[in-house]
Amino acid sequence: xxxxxxxxxxxxxxxxxGATIVAAAGTLSVLFFLLGYIAYQGxxxxxxxxxxxxxxxxxxxxxxxxxxxxxxxxLLVAAALVGTPIGxxxxxxxxxxxxxxxxxxxxxxxxxxxxxxxxxxGVTVYGLIVLPAGHFSTLAGGVALGLIMIPVTLRxxxxxxxxxxxxxxxxxxxxxxxxxxxxxxxxxxxxxxxxVAGILLSLAxxxxxxxxxxxxxxxNRYWSEGWLQPTASLPVMIFTYAIAPYDDWHRQxxxxxxxxxxxxxxxxxxxxxxxxxxxxxxxxx
Amino acid sequence: xxxxxxWIGWTVLAAALVTxxxxxxxxxxxxxxxTFPYPIYSKWFDEFHKKYPDAAINYQSIGSGxxxxxxxxxxxxxxxxxxxxxxxxxAQAKVPILHLPTVLGAVxxxxxxxxxxxxxLTPEALAGIFLGKITTWNDPALVKENPTAKLPAIxxxxxxxxxxxxxxxxxxxxxxxxxxxxxxxxxxxTSVNWPVGIGGKGNEGVTGLVxxxxxxxxxxxxxxxxxxxxxxxxxxxxxxxxxxxxLASVTAAAAAAAAKMPEDFRxxxxxxxxxxxxxxxxxxxxxxxxxxxxxxxxxxIKQFLGWMxxxxxxxxxxxxxxxxxxxxxxxERRAIDKITVGG
Amino acid sequence: MLQRPAVRDAGTRSxxxxxxxxxxxxxxxxxxxxxxxxxxxxxxxxxTFALSVFxxxxxxxxxxxxxxxxxxxAFGWSFLWTSVWDPVELHFxxxxxxxxxxxxSLIALAIAVPFGIGAAVCLAxxxxxxxxxxxxxxxxxxxxVPSVVYGLVGVFVLVPIVRTLGGPVSDVLGWxxxxxxxxxxxxxxTAGILLSVMxxxxIVAISREVLLAVxxxxxxxxxxxxxxxxxxxxxxxxxxxxxxxxxxxxxxxxxxxxxxxxxxxVIGNRPxxxxxxxxxxxxxxxxxxxxxxxxxxxxYVSALIEVALxxxxxxxxxxxLARLMIAGMRTGRSAMA
Numbered sequence: 033x034x035x036x037x038x039x040x041x042x043x044x045x046x047x048x049x050g051a052t053i054v055a056a057a058g059t060l061s062v063l064f065f066l067l068g069y070i071a072y073q074g075x076x077x078x079x080x081x082x083x084x085x086x087x088x089x090x091x092x093x094x095x096x097x098x099x100x101x102x103x104x105x106x107l108l109v110a111a112a113l114v115g116t117p118i119g120x121x122x123x124x125x126x127x128x129x130x131x132x133x134x135x136x137x138x139x140x141x142x143x144x145x146x147x148x149x150x151x152x153x154g155v156t157v158y159g160l161i162v163l164p165a166g167h168f169s170t171l172a173g174g175v176a177l178g179l180i181m182i183p184v185t186l187r188x189x190x191x192x193x194x195x196x197x198x199x200x201x202x203x204x205x206x207x208x209x210x211x212x213x214x215x216x217x218x219x220x221x222x223x224x225x226x227x228v229a230g231i232l233l234s235l236a237x238x239x240x241x242x243x244x245x246x247x248x249x250x251x252n253r254y255w256s257e258g259w260l261q262p263t264a265s266l267p268v269m270i271f272t273y274a275i276a277p278y279d280d281w282h283r284q285x286x287x288x289x290x291x292x293x294x295x296x297x298x299x300x301x302x303x304x305x306x307x308x309x310x311x312x313x314x315x316x317x
Numbered sequence: 318x319x320x321x322x323x324w325i326g327w328t329v330l331a332a333a334l335v336t337x338x339x340x341x342x343x344x345x346x347x348x349x350x351x352t353f354p355y356p357i358y359s360k361w362f363d364e365f366h367k368k369y370p371d372a373a374i375n376y377q378s379i380g381s382g383x384x385x386x387x388x389x390x391x392x393x394x395x396x397x398x399x400x401x402x403x404x405x406x407x408a409q410a411k412v413p414i415l416h417l418p419t420v421l422g423a424v425x426x427x428x429x430x431x432x433x434x435x436x437x438l439t440p441e442a443l444a445g446i447f448l449g450k451i452t453t454w455n456d457p458a459l460v461k462e463n464p465t466a467k468l469p470a471i472x473x474x475x476x477x478x479x480x481x482x483x484x485x486x487x488x489x490x491x492x493x494x495x496x497x498x499x500x501x502x503x504x505x506x507t508s509v510n511w512p513v514g515i516g517g518k519g520n521e522g523v524t525g526l527v528x529x530x531x532x533x534x535x536x537x538x539x540x541x542x543x544x545x546x547x548x549x550x551x552x553x554x555x556x557x558x559x560x561x562x563x564l565a566s567v568t569a570a571a572a573a574a575a576a577k578m579p580e581d582f583r584x585x586x587x588x589x590x591x592x593x594x595x596x597x598x599x600x601x602x603x604x605x606x607x608x609x610x611x612x613x614x615x616x617x618i619k620q621f622l623g624w625m626x627x628x629x630x631x632x633x634x635x636x637x638x639x640x641x642x643x644x645x646x647x648x649e650r651r652a653i654d655k656i657t658v659g660g
Numbered sequence: 661m662l663q664r665p666a667v668r669d670a671g672t673r674s675x676x677x678x679x680x681x682x683x684x685x686x687x688x689x690x691x692x693x694x695x696x697x698x699x700x701x702x703x704x705x706x707x708t709f710a711l712s713v714f715x716x717x718x719x720x721x722x723x724x725x726x727x728x729x730x731x732x733x734a735f736g737w738s739f740l741w742t743s744v745w746d747p748v749e750l751h752f753x754x755x756x757x758x759x760x761x762x763x764x765s766l767i768a769l770a771i772a773v774p775f776g777i778g779a780a781v782c783l784a785x786x787x788x789x790x791x792x793x794x795x796x797x798x799x800x801x802x803x804x805v806p807s808v809v810y811g812l813v814g815v816f817v818l819v820p821i822v823r824t825l826g827g828p829v830s831d832v833l834g835w836x837x838x839x840x841x842x843x844x845x846x847x848x849x850t851a852g853i854l855l856s857v858m859x860x861x862x863i864v865a866i867s868r869e870v871l872l873a874v875x876x877x878x879x880x881x882x883x884x885x886x887x888x889x890x891x892x893x894x895x896x897x898x899x900x901x902x903x904x905x906x907x908x909x910x911x912x913x914x915x916x917x918x919x920x921x922x923x924x925x926v927i928g929n930r931p932x933x934x935x936x937x938x939x940x941x942x943x944x945x946x947x948x949x950x951x952x953x954x955x956x957x958x959x960y961v962s963a964l965i966e967v968a969l970x971x972x973x974x975x976x977x978x979x980x981l982a983r984l985m986i987a988g989m990r991t992g993r994s995a996m997a
Binding site for chain 1: 696698699701702703705706707709710711712713714716717718719720723724727774775776777778779781782783785786787795797798799801802804805806807808809811812813815816817857860861864888889890891894914917918919920921925945948949952953964965968971972975976978979980983
């Protein structure tokens with residue numbers, strides 16, 4: 033160590049640690065400011081009509097985002113239907129059977145998919161689904177969101193299945209169960225908490241995605257029937273209303289942001305709670 | 318086991334609720350395009366839906382460029398644009414596309430200059446600002462026409478469209494006619510290479526930017542400036558008079574063109590000769606395919622067009638759009654009859 | 661006193677592998693034939709889904725490549741260093757967008773890295789777990805906030821702040837090209853600040869885990885030699901965790917490069933290359949979001965898809981780099997980042 037008084041080194045230590053405390057406090061305070069500001073702006077704009085009315089013509093008051101809330105829910109259902117099976121079963125394969133070049137290339141592909149900006153996914157789905165079909169649709173939007181879900185679900189499934197001890201597998205095989213039964217009835221239930229948490233987190237992530245919806249689900253001023261029509265969604269409405277000049281639309285955008293944030297953060301907290309119970313040897317329930 | 322069944326039950330119920338059509342079984346028609354007429358279109362489609370609840374026309378204002386593109390690709394049932402489609406674009410269409418005018422509007426130069434209530438702009442000044450040649454508000458060219466206004470020595474912030482825009486087309490078409498330098502270096506179109514300025518998305522975005530950015534000036538449809546309490550400039554027309562954008566001056570701009578309207582309705586009315594005309598006016602068009610295979614959709618579209626030319630025109634003036642000249646309405650009714658519906 | 665650790669052998673691979681067990685099948689109540697068939701079917705199904713991930717990613721790459729063919733043929737490599745974006749003359753060059761993307765990401769890193777590593781050090785070294793764990797959890801919640809919500813706050817809060825504070829700064833220091841006016845409020849700096857808030861949780865979360873994974877023996881040895889706690893952190897712990905921290909920074913960079921909505925709302929949407937931080941600019945993701953639905957000529961669309969292809973390529977490279985570095989440091993901890 034250098035010469036120099038011990039007091040000076042202690043001073044440096046206090047200063048630097050103080051700086052790190054400032055950094056941590058600063059980061060936390062940004063979060064609190066963000067949440068608080070959105071809660072304040074959104075809370076003062078929330079009203080029953082926001083949740084129950086359809087959008088009104090430009091300049092007229094009393095509009096709401098009922099169709100956008102339902103639209104977002106439908107998009108999440110479609111995304112889950114697309115993303116969960118692929119991510120989940122893919123993760124099962126990587127964890128239980130995986131070895132060799134196929135596995136590494138699948139893992140690499142999942143990492144690439146995870147890093148692809150969502151706007152690029154929207155452009156691809158536009159070319160592959162919207163153009164051949166001839167119209168925008170909830171389905172196309174759901175597929176785009178599902179693609180985003182795949183890598184997160186896959187990674188979570190693989191990681192949590194890997195954490196299940198081999199002794200469980202060996203015990204099951206020793207009792208005569210075939211491998212697929214071992215996986216389905218022993219390993220997966222054991223890792224289920226983590227997998228559910230992963231699915232919840234990926235759903236929360238795609239709930240807030242806007243860019244891929246711009247060219248796939250488009251938007252809709254009315255209720256969207258079924259799966260083959262364009263649909264309104266909370267993130268797209270926030271974007272559309274935020275860049276417009278109408279104060280009423282701004283208020284609705286804040287209300288929508290608060291709603292979306294509450295859902296997304298709630299799902300995150302739920303996922304962590306599920307995880308925190310531990311990767312327990314789950315009971316069949 | 319029972320818990321799993323309960324979960325499955327809830328999931329099925331939720332999926333059913335989310336997917337079920339419910340009592341609301343209207344025929345949905347999708348359109349997209351110009352933000353220029355969005356205030357009147359959103360009113361029209363809402364009123365039409367109230368009168369005919371079985372018809373729901375979902376119009377998204379994504380810009381004229383988007384309207385042209387989506388109707389060409391067939392992903393929407395109709396488009397809308399204030400920049401008429403070029404011959405090359407029309408050639409790309411699988412089914413011939415009709416331009417059907419709906420209203421007349423004005424593109425105004427709106428600005429954010431506290432303390433300046435009225436601004437007079439010559440065509441050269443407008444071109445100079447957006448070319449980047451006139452950079453501060455107290456430029457001599459501006460002071461000359463506005464001697465009493467308190468023009469500060471602050472840089473001008475021009476605001477233009479970042480998306481493909483018919484409003485941009487109208488504005489650049491006008492600038493190309495009045496400024497040879499603009500015509501040479503920038504040209505006209507729904508998307509151009511703007512020399513200066515920041516970009517906003519849609520008329521809404523430009524209005525929002527001008528509203529929030531001090532010392533800015535942008536070009537928007539008149540209604541957007543009015544609805545947001547923003548001031549706008551009087552522009553000197555070809556006859557040398559400073560004309561504010563009003564219903565009368567916009568109608569005057571269309572008068573000469575209405576008399577000799579071409580068959581396909583594609584006409585530019587910027588920089589007209591009339592002394593009462595506001596120089597940056599425009600028709601705006603719905604882009605309707607001339608053959609609509611889906612009978613239900615085609616019937617509703619034709620019904621809407623007919624309604625638009627009668628009841629709809631009466632709703633234009635309260636929203637500060639000028640109605641179509643009667644001669645144009647007659648021509649248009651004949652064109653609508655020629656749209657074929659059904660396989 | 662070394663004791664055998666409790667039986668929770670997570671992570672240790674047993675020598676009796678499941679595959680080994682299958683080589684000597686035992687009579688089972690499920691019968692041999694049906695279980696072989698079921699095993700093969702299940703494995704096949706799982707394999708198909710796993711392979712589909714690869715197929716999907718490859719399809720995206722192929723689709724981007726083929727749809728951008730027209731633009732690539734027209735402009736070649738010069739697309740990457742041409743700065744003209746002219747839809748009227750149909751001259752397209754991606755340099756302004758590459759510039760905007762890189763500059764905003766660099767600004768974001770410049771802010772997020774000191775804050776992130778500082779916060780991570782605080783949470784890993786200073787605070788007791790009872791405070792640090794909830795605090796980390798809260799910081800990680802920032803990741804969950806949707807991009808468009810960040811954009812909303814950016815437009816109504818950050819832009820006015822930058823405009824009000826940046827004006828005087830530019831007046832005084834405007835002779836430095838980096839700080840030249842005029843200050844609109846929207847621009848590179850605003851987008852960079854917004855991005856830094858969005859990426860700082862990545863750096864904090866991963867760096868904290870990496871710091872916690874540094875063996876206590878290293879710290880003990882340093883303290884035993886007479887170093888202060890800060891000197892230990894600076895000279896011993898941080899260098900030990902270096903590759904993991906760098907990995908987290910690269911991961912944050914990857915996230916910043918692809919951010920679309922928040923950036924679109926505050927960057928100014930102007931394809932230009934200007935030295936000033938206050939200048940409006942454009943990013944690759946933002947131009948695609950704004951112009952894709954409206955590009956009316958085939959070459960225009962193809963040029964936009966080529967921009968998407970460039971973005972795709974950059975994010976692949978950066979992500980791969982990040983994962984390599986983090987994997988080098990982490991040992992089997994769950995990676996849900």
